[in-house]
Amino acid sequence: MLRTLKKYKAPYLFILPFFILFFVFQLIPTIWTVYISLTDWKGIGSPEFCGFGNYQKMAVDDMFWESLGNTVVYWISGLILIICCALLIACLLNSRYLRKDSARAFFKTATFLPNICAAIAMGLIFRMLFDENVGLVNEVVSLAGGPKVPWLTSTTFSKIPVIILNVWRYTPWFTMILLSGLLNISKDYYEAATVDGANAAQQFWFITLPSLKNILFFCSVTLTVDMWKLFNESYILPGPGTSNSSLFQYMYESGFNVFNMGYASAIGVVLILILMVISVIQFAVRRRQGEL
Amino acid sequence: MNRNKMISSVAVYGLLIFITLICLFPIVWMCLISIKSTSESITGFHSIVVEHPTLANFRRLFEMIPVWQNTFNSVFTTIMGTITSLFFCALAGFAFAKYRFPGRTFLFYFVIATMLVPPEVGSVPLFIIMRKVGLINSLWSLVVPRIATAVGIFYMNQYIADVPDELVEAARIDGCSDFGIFMKVILPVIKPAMASWGAITLIARWNDFFWPLLYLRKQAKYTLMVTISLLPVSEGLSTPWPVILAGTTLVIIPIIVLYLILEKFQKAGIMEGAVKG
Numbered sequence: 094m095l096r097t098l099k100k101y102k103a104p105y106l107f108i109l110p111f112f113i114l115f116f117v118f119q120l121i122p123t124i125w126t127v128y129i130s131l132t133d134w135k136g137i138g139s140p141e142f143c144g145f146g147n148y149q150k151m152a153v154d155d156m157f158w159e160s161l162g163n164t165v166v167y168w169i170s171g172l173i174l175i176i177c178c179a180l181l182i183a184c185l186l187n188s189r190y191l192r193k194d195s196a197r198a199f200f201k202t203a204t205f206l207p208n209i210c211a212a213i214a215m216g217l218i219f220r221m222l223f224d225e226n227v228g229l230v231n232e233v234v235s236l237a238g239g240p241k242v243p244w245l246t247s248t249t250f251s252k253i254p255v256i257i258l259n260v261w262r263y264t265p266w267f268t269m270i271l272l273s274g275l276l277n278i279s280k281d282y283y284e285a286a287t288v289d290g291a292n293a294a295q296q297f298w299f300i301t302l303p304s305l306k307n308i309l310f311f312c313s314v315t316l317t318v319d320m321w322k323l324f325n326e327s328y329i330l331p332g333p334g335t336s337n338s339s340l341f342q343y344m345y346e347s348g349f350n351v352f353n354m355g356y357a358s359a360i361g362v363v364l365i366l367i368l369m370v371i372s373v374i375q376f377a378v379r380r381r382q383g384e385l
Numbered sequence: 386m387n388r389n390k391m392i393s394s395v396a397v398y399g400l401l402i403f404i405t406l407i408c409l410f411p412i413v414w415m416c417l418i419s420i421k422s423t424s425e426s427i428t429g430f431h432s433i434v435v436e437h438p439t440l441a442n443f444r445r446l447f448e449m450i451p452v453w454q455n456t457f458n459s460v461f462t463t464i465m466g467t468i469t470s471l472f473f474c475a476l477a478g479f480a481f482a483k484y485r486f487p488g489r490t491f492l493f494y495f496v497i498a499t500m501l502v503p504p505e506v507g508s509v510p511l512f513i514i515m516r517k518v519g520l521i522n523s524l525w526s527l528v529v530p531r532i533a534t535a536v537g538i539f540y541m542n543q544y545i546a547d548v549p550d551e552l553v554e555a556a557r558i559d560g561c562s563d564f565g566i567f568m569k570v571i572l573p574v575i576k577p578a579m580a581s582w583g584a585i586t587l588i589a590r591w592n593d594f595f596w597p598l599l600y601l602r603k604q605a606k607y608t609l610m611v612t613i614s615l616l617p618v619s620e621g622l623s624t625p626w627p628v629i630l631a632g633t634t635l636v637i638i639p640i641i642v643l644y645l646i647l648e649k650f651q652k653a654g655i656m657e658g659a660v661k662g
Contacts, residue, residue, distance in 0.1 A: 097486075097487055101484060101486035101487070103480070103484070103563030103564070104480035104481075104484035104486045104489075104563075105480075105486065107476045107477055107479060107480035107563075107567075108477045108480045108481065108492065108496075108538075110473050110476075110477070110532060110533045111473070111477050111496065111533035111534075111535070111538060114529075114530060114531075114532065114533055115499055117514070117530075118504060118511065118514070118530040119499060119502075119504045119507065121510070121514070122504065122507025122508075122509075122510040122511045122514065123502065123506070123507050125507065125509075125510035125513075126506065126507045126509060126510055129509055129510065181400075182404060185397055185400055185401050185404075186401075188397045190390070190393050190394040190396075190397040190398075191397055191398070191401070192394075196398075200401045200405060202645070202648065203405045203408055203409060204401075204404055204405060204408050206408055206409065206412065206641060206644075207408050208588075209588050209592075209637075209640055209641055209644050210412065210592075210637050210640075210641075211591070211592040211594070211610055211633075211636055211637060211640075212592065212594065213592075213594050213610050213613060213614045213636075214415075214610075214613060214632075214633035214636050214637050215411065215633075215637075217613070217614075217616070217617070217629055217630070217632075217633050218411050218414070218415050218630065218633055219411070220617075221418075221427075221626050221629075221630070222411065222414075226428075227427060227428040227429065227432075227626075228429070229414070229429055229430070229432060231429070232428075232429030232430055261407075261408075261411075265408075314501075315500075318500065318501060318503055321503075322503045322505050322506075324505070324594075324595050325594045325595065328614075329614060341505060341506070344506075344508075345508065345595075345599075348508065348509050348512075349512075349599070354509050357509050358509050358510075361506045361507060361508070361509065364506045365502055365506050368501060368502050368503075368506075369501070369502065372501045
């Protein structure tokens with residue numbers, strides 16, 4: 094044991110920083126969260142043990158269930174819309190009809206820019222774009238003959254701007270990842286398919302999609318984590334009450350606005366459990382398909 | 386056949402131009418409004434026309450919030466965060482890619498698995514830990530926890546794995562120490578990867594919002610992003626839109642310019658002349 098440690102001192106030392114940081118800033122906080130969630134603690138004084146009190150409170154808390162529902166909406170809509178848009182844009186950028194390399198480079202850069210823009214700043218811009226009275230979006234809607242839509246002031250519509258902002262900002266990142274996958278598919282497959290008379294749709298369905306399976310899986314896993322920890326977008330584009338709150342945002346507000354640390358930690362534990370269950374399901378499905 | 390090709394070409398270009406417009410419109414629109422005088426109409430389509438461009442909104446912004454102080458905070462955390470993260474991620478990526486130490490595979494999958502549960506869920510105890518070590522209201526609270534990130538290690542590992550083993554072996558025979566190999570052989574070779582990952586980290590740190598919101602609790606310590614988020618409420622409900630959008634312009638445009646510059650570096654040749662023959 095000691096001899097191995099001595100022999101491989103260098104690599105162990107090189108990876109040590111990560112594990113120290115993981116221990117102090119991720120593992121301990123996670124375990125500690127579980128402990129605090131079992132106490133009644135307002136941030137001052139010492140925590141009082143209260144068993145599953147916080148969880149019982151959560152079960153009948155409408156705001157908790159609304160935030161959970163919102164997060165599921167953001168997650169599913171994000172997963173479908175972002176991956177579809179990213180796939181479309183990546184295919185367009187990789188298209189053989191895009192002949193000039195300079196044009197390709199331009200479109201690549203231009204379509205990546207949304208990902209660079211801060212969610213907070215874009216949220217403020219979207220707040221103005223979607224303003225009920227002065228917003229540009231409503232102007233376009235009324236030009237098309239529709240009524241003024243109360244985007245951010247009604248519970249029916251308030252999630253739409255958040256979803257649009259999500260799609261706008263996250264799509265470029267996944268476009269880039271999918272594009273790198275597309276570039277790795279051998280051109281020979283397509284040539285052979287063309288000779289065999291397969292049309293573009295068939296080529297996409299039988300060559301492109303199967304080749305991208307691993308990358309699409311990677312995208313859906315990372316996007317899932319991103320969407321469950323969504324905070325900035327719904328924080329900066331609030332609807333009435335908690336109609337737009339994500340679960341993670343509700344946790345932050347319970348802990349640091351209302352100073353109900355015990356309750357916030359209980360929400361944290363629920364988030365951890367949900368993320369673990371989703372990961373296990375994702376990897377189990379993948380394993381059944383025989384890909385892992 | 387030829388006509389079909391024409392139609393396809395037009396469709397591809399048309400769609401791409403349409404998508405580009407959607408991508409660029411909010412950014413351009415923001416810039417236009419930020420230079421409008423407050424007396425001009427910003428309702429609907431009127432918002433697109435700028436009659437009297439002015440910098441008054443930016444002046445107003447500088448009077449309202451300590452822009453220089455907050456910019457310094459943002460720049461400091463961004464640069465320190467990026468440099469430390471690049472160095473330690475590359476170091477760990479190098480260890481995973483070029484050494485066959487016991488437990489390597491397990492530890493590597495362990496690193497990957499830590500990505501599945503984000504550290505944000507433990508923010509209550511994290512706040513307590515930061516208070517205990519005296520890092521609340523300190524800019525270091527944004528740097529220290531993330532000097533080695535799982536995704537960074539993963540990225541660097543992928544890239545360093547492609548560096549030929551002969552390079553490492555040759556340096557070792559020449560009597561180079563392990564750390565020396567990293568500094569003198571690996572780092573120079575992985576410059577393109579450092580540029581790409583550096584750009585990604587730089588953008589993420591600049592746009593960081595949740596952690597500064599959590600750890601920095603007074604205006605002199607805010608990063609630019611936190612200050613900007615408070616603009617709509619910092620003068621009651623009356624902050625005019627052009628001033629708010631001047632603020633967002635201030636955080637978005639510099640990072641776009643920086644990105645366009647960094648993009649040039651990323652195209653630098655990979656593995657240029659590293660192995661002869």
